[in-house]
Amino acid sequence: MSRDVYVFAEQRDGELQKVGIELVGKARELADDLGQQVAAVLLGSGVKDKAQELIACGADKVVVVDDVMLKEYVTEPYTKALTAVINAKDPEIVLYGASSIGRDLAPRVSARIHTGLTADCTALEIDEETKLLMMTRPAFGGNIMATIVCEDFRPQMATVRPGVMKALESDASRSGEVEEFKVEFSAADMNVKVRETVKTAHKSVDITEAKILVSGGRGIGSADKFKMLEELADVMEGEVSSSRACVDSGWISADRQVGQTGKTVRPELYLACGISGAIQHAAGMENSEFIVAINRDEDAPIFDIADLGIVGDLNTIVPKLTEAVKALKAK
Amino acid sequence: MVEFKLTKEQLLAQQMFKDFAETEIKPIARDMDETEEFSMDLLEKMKKFGIMGIPYSKEYGGEGADVLTYTLCMEEMSKVDASTGITISVHTSLCCSCINDFASEEQKQKFLRPLVDGSKVGCFGLTEPGAGTDASGVKTSAVLDGDHYVLNGQKVFTTNSGFADTFIIFAMTDKSAGTRGMSAFIVDRNTPGLEVSKNIPRMGIRAASNCEVALVDVRVPKENVIAGEGKGYKIAMSALAGGRIGIGAQSVGIAQGALDEAIKYVKERKQFGKPISKFQNTQFLIAELQVKIDAARLMVWRAAKAKDDHENYAPLAASCKLFASDVAVEVTRAAVQLLGGYGYSREYPVERMYRDAKITEIYEGTSEAMKMIVGGGLLR
Amino acid sequence: MKIVVCAKQVPDTTEVKLDPKTNTLIRDGVPSIINPDDKAGIEAALQLKEKCPGSTVTVVSMGPPQADVALREALAMGCDDAVLVSDRAFGGADTWATSSTIAAAIKKLDFDVIITGRQAIDGDTAQVGPQIAEHLGIPQVSYVEDLNVEGEDTLIVQRQFEDRHQIIEVKTPCLITALAELADPRYMTVHGAFDAYREKEVKVWGLADLEDTIDQANIGLKGSPTRVKKSFTKQAKGAGTILKDLSADEAVASIVGKLQEKHII
Numbered sequence: 001m002s003r004d005v006y007v008f009a010e011q012r013d014g015e016l017q018k019v020g021i022e023l024v025g026k027a028r029e030l031a032d033d034l035g036q037q038v039a040a041v042l043l044g045s046g047v048k049d050k051a052q053e054l055i056a057c058g059a060d061k062v063v064v065v066d067d068v069m070l071k072e073y074v075t076e077p078y079t080k081a082l083t084a085v086i087n088a089k090d091p092e093i094v095l096y097g098a099s100s101i102g103r104d105l106a107p108r109v110s111a112r113i114h115t116g117l118t119a120d121c122t123a124l125e126i127d128e129e130t131k132l133l134m135m136t137r138p139a140f141g142g143n144i145m146a147t148i149v150c151e152d153f154r155p156q157m158a159t160v161r162p163g164v165m166k167a168l169e170s171d172a173s174r175s176g177e178v179e180e181f182k183v184e185f186s187a188a189d190m191n192v193k194v195r196e197t198v199k200t201a202h203k204s205v206d207i208t209e210a211k212i213l214v215s216g217g218r219g220i221g222s223a224d225k226f227k228m229l230e231e232l233a234d235v236m237e238g239e240v241s242s243s244r245a246c247v248d249s250g251w252i253s254a255d256r257q258v259g260q261t262g263k264t265v266r267p268e269l270y271l272a273c274g275i276s277g278a279i280q281h282a283a284g285m286e287n288s289e290f291i292v293a294i295n296r297d298e299d300a301p302i303f304d305i306a307d308l309g310i311v312g313d314l315n316t317i318v319p320k321l322t323e324a325v326k327a328l329k330a331k
Numbered sequence: 332m333v334e335f336k337l338t339k340e341q342l343l344a345q346q347m348f349k350d351f352a353e354t355e356i357k358p359i360a361r362d363m364d365e366t367e368e369f370s371m372d373l374l375e376k377m378k379k380f381g382i383m384g385i386p387y388s389k390e391y392g393g394e395g396a397d398v399l400t401y402t403l404c405m406e407e408m409s410k411v412d413a414s415t416g417i418t419i420s421v422h423t424s425l426c427c428s429c430i431n432d433f434a435s436e437e438q439k440q441k442f443l444r445p446l447v448d449g450s451k452v453g454c455f456g457l458t459e460p461g462a463g464t465d466a467s468g469v470k471t472s473a474v475l476d477g478d479h480y481v482l483n484g485q486k487v488f489t490t491n492s493g494f495a496d497t498f499i500i501f502a503m504t505d506k507s508a509g510t511r512g513m514s515a516f517i518v519d520r521n522t523p524g525l526e527v528s529k530n531i532p533r534m535g536i537r538a539a540s541n542c543e544v545a546l547v548d549v550r551v552p553k554e555n556v557i558a559g560e561g562k563g564y565k566i567a568m569s570a571l572a573g574g575r576i577g578i579g580a581q582s583v584g585i586a587q588g589a590l591d592e593a594i595k596y597v598k599e600r601k602q603f604g605k606p607i608s609k610f611q612n613t614q615f616l617i618a619e620l621q622v623k624i625d626a627a628r629l630m631v632w633r634a635a636k637a638k639d640d641h642e643n644y645a646p647l648a649a650s651c652k653l654f655a656s657d658v659a660v661e662v663t664r665a666a667v668q669l670l671g672g673y674g675y676s677r678e679y680p681v682e683r684m685y686r687d688a689k690i691t692e693i694y695e696g697t698s699e700a701m702k703m704i705v706g707g708g709l710l711r
Numbered sequence: 712m713k714i715v716v717c718a719k720q721v722p723d724t725t726e727v728k729l730d731p732k733t734n735t736l737i738r739d740g741v742p743s744i745i746n747p748d749d750k751a752g753i754e755a756a757l758q759l760k761e762k763c764p765g766s767t768v769t770v771v772s773m774g775p776p777q778a779d780v781a782l783r784e785a786l787a788m789g790c791d792d793a794v795l796v797s798d799r800a801f802g803g804a805d806t807w808a809t810s811s812t813i814a815a816a817i818k819k820l821d822f823d824v825i826i827t828g829r830q831a832i833d834g835d836t837a838q839v840g841p842q843i844a845e846h847l848g849i850p851q852v853s854y855v856e857d858l859n860v861e862g863e864d865t866l867i868v869q870r871q872f873e874d875r876h877q878i879i880e881v882k883t884p885c886l887i888t889a890l891a892e893l894a895d896p897r898y899m900t901v902h903g904a905f906d907a908y909r910e911k912e913v914k915v916w917g918l919a920d921l922e923d924t925i926d927q928a929n930i931g932l933k934g935s936p937t938r939v940k941k942s943f944t945k946q947a948k949g950a951g952t953i954l955k956d957l958s959a960d961e962a963v964a965s966i967v968g969k970l971q972e973k974h975i976i
Binding site for chain 3: 104140193199290
């Protein structure tokens with residue numbers, strides 16, 4: 001009988017990735033609804049000491065496969081290890097971050113153990129009646145949402161984009177079990193050779209981590225206006241992000257793009273400046289806690305999702321807002 | 332009656348033209364107009380993807396498609412930039428057709444192949460300061476001297492001349508014989524004495540290259556005469572008759588491009604509390620314009636199909652050019668009006684399209700000349 | 712080198728709009744295109760062919776009969792052969808059933824390298840490539856942004872991650888999934904468009920053609936572990952406060968007030 005909610009707790013260079021922690025938080029909720037436990041699976045080399053962190057964030061149990069073969073992410077050894085854990089534990093649910101690792105590993109695992117996989121979910125819940133995992137995800141470029149179920153195969157598996165789920169507050173007093181799980185590897189499992197790993201040289205700002213985003217769209221008019229937005233973001237201790245239009249125009253780098261083809265963000269404040277709020281953009285930011293929109297066009301769809309909308313000229317409002325916040329912080 | 336439908340091959344090629352025009356030309360069209368310079372980078376891409384040899388046989392390195400497909404290309408390119416349209420048209424319809432339709436096998440292998448396989452670009456030198464609609468007024472002379480003809484004279488408004496490699500030059504080998512004394516020569520750009528001067532400033536199609544060409548003691552090998560002495564006028568008239576199908580397609584493209592811009596705009600623009608597309612005046616006008624474009628397009632296709640079927644296409648080509656060029660001017664004028672002040676501004680492309688449209692009533696035979704052909708045929 | 716490239720015909724989702732009155736998708740007039748990542752994969756395959764003389768590129772697509780035109784486009788770009796995997800029995804497949812069907816088709820072809828796009832814009836799952844690799848039991852490298860050949864049977868690929876990239880050596884046979892950055896797709900040529908219909912062929916393989924390589928339990932709706940329970944258009948969040956006709960100072964005051972109220976500043 002399948003049991004428990006498992007989370008693939010991704011680590012890179014021995015550091016747990018935020019998305020794994022977020023998923024443990026979500027798994028906690030799902031497991032509570034099922035009356036089952038949360039288990040995190042930690043694959044790596046010399047990573048066992050990270051297990052406590054996962055417990056503090058909501059895991060009841062951490063299954064650790066610690067092997068030098070797992071030092072760096074390579075598809076086959078990771079697939080073999082995770083498949084072995086799944087086959088041994090028979091989980092009800094397995095969740096993965098929809099990162100470039102999770103999206104490589106999860107489909108390979110799903111094909112190997114023959115079960116379903118739902119990609120890039122934005123909502124996960126347990127159906128009260130059937131106890132099935134209801135996996136909701138955007139489709140058609142974010143134009144529609146679909147709720148997917150996996151009835152006859154176990155585990156039910158999903159990937160979730162970073163930033164979508166909310167991590168629980170870390171609580172060091174929580175306790176849980178750490179299990180070391182042994183997987184027999186052979187040299188043949190390393191079926192590709194990593195010649196070189198290069199950390200991306202430019203510090204790519206992770207807008208999904210920012211609590212406050214000041215975001216610019218086509219309506220700001222030109223690339224140099226981002227300077228104005230940066231000044232506001234600086235005084236608010238936030239980051240600058242953008243719609244696709246500005247990235248396409250070369251006004252700002254692609255790693256700052258929010259939306260269907262960019263990143264999904266859910267900051268505490270999303271300040272949309274000159275963003276019309278087309279559906280592709282809204283898909284990436286509508287779950288922000290609080291949305292303020294400044295736009296000259298009162299019919300812009302951004303006002304349909306804004307908590308506070310200002311119909312006006314951002315060129316005069318933004319600098320004054322920067323001054324006002326600066327004055328407030330000086331107090 | 333056969334069906335009014337493009338073949339699968341034509342539809343696929345049309346999709347390629349659309350992709351190419353949207354991606355490669357649309358983003359630079361305004362800039363090319365402003366700087367009055369055709370992008371050599373764009374020209375290289377056009378050569379690479381077979382846009383310069385569409386209706387010519389694969390046997391000579393061409394694309395092996397038909398005239399109808401060529402009109403689809405002309406329409407799609409001209410939708411976003413009429414200057415690109417005329418660049419393709421003069422090369423394809425005027426220069427290459429003279430060789431393809433009249434030259435010897437040896438000449439085709441030597442001169443047509445590089446033109447249609449994307450190596451070289453051609454132009455067509457007929458018009459002179461004193462010879463426009465009345466092409467019999469050509470004064471450029473060609474005198475035989477041993478194995479060479481020596482050409483002297485002046486050509487004007489020679490499209491593509493700024494960058495073309497191969498020139499078709501029409502010159503008089505026998506001034507006393509009238510049009511029967513005109514001959515067509517294939518002249519390499521690098522021949523000493525052939526001087527291309529600066530681009531002539533113009534109202535529209537400003538990115539196209541339209542220069543004056545001076546010929547001073549230009550020595551052209553005897554074997555570069557097409558179809559022998561005295562055939563020049565016939566060759567020129569034949570090339571122009573076919574060229575008009577391309578200009579008809581260009582006109583349709585300019586018109587459709589402008590109307591598409593206007594349709595997009597009227598749906599967004601609000602006045603008196605609603606999008607201006609909701610006003611009946613707008614709806615009626617858009618409907619009338621689209622119907623005219625459709626009619627023009629069908630006339631272009633009819634002429635192209637006749638040429639593909641080796642029927643007498645000349646009167647059909649004249650009719651389609653006469654009508655389509657008129658439609659282009661009317662639609663672009665209306666498009667500017669629909670966009671109002673923004674239409675008149677250079678931020679939007681319709682003012683350029685309006686300026687570009689006018690030439691279609693003038694070159695490769697004016698509208699008056701087209702009426703002479705159509706009317707003359709009817710009243711014979 | 713025998714190169715197989717997988718391509719999907721998709722609706723151009725950037726052209727899909729919602730009917731504001733009925734809140735339903737307007738599908739009419741939405742053009743069908745080759746999925747952009749797959750098109751980069753086709754280009755990468757053609758470049759690989761140019762690097763390794765004597766190679767062939769076979770493009771494989773699963774879809775309805777109308778997907779023929781997407782394959783013709785691939786042929787017009789320069790692919791040598793095309794296979795359309797099409798049968799009513801394959802309909803309604805999720806990624807698992809899709810990948811097992813495509814893998815069954817690829818088993819009937821000779822291949823050294825399989826290239827798929829990273830993901831398709833209508834589903835964005837990024838699953839089918841890795842799943843095909845698993846069904847075929849060959850190594851995969853996904854998120855590939857650069858591709859080179861070394862010797863007879865080794866690919867050197869650059870694999871992208873969010874914060875790094877790896878240079879990976881992989882022996883053929885293998886599968887890679889292409890990012891759009893991998894290669895900028897070429898245009899069809901005009902003669903290519905004509906040859907695609909006149910000189911080349913799109914083979915259509917149905918269930919009967921795949922009998923010996925396919926497990927009928929793993930195809931179509933029935934062979935799909937997941938199914939769509941419901942689909943819906945997103946409801947806009949409850950209306951917020953919209954202020955207009957106010958001075959810049961008033962606007963700033965209202966924003967600052969609200970942010971303080973929410974303890975954001």
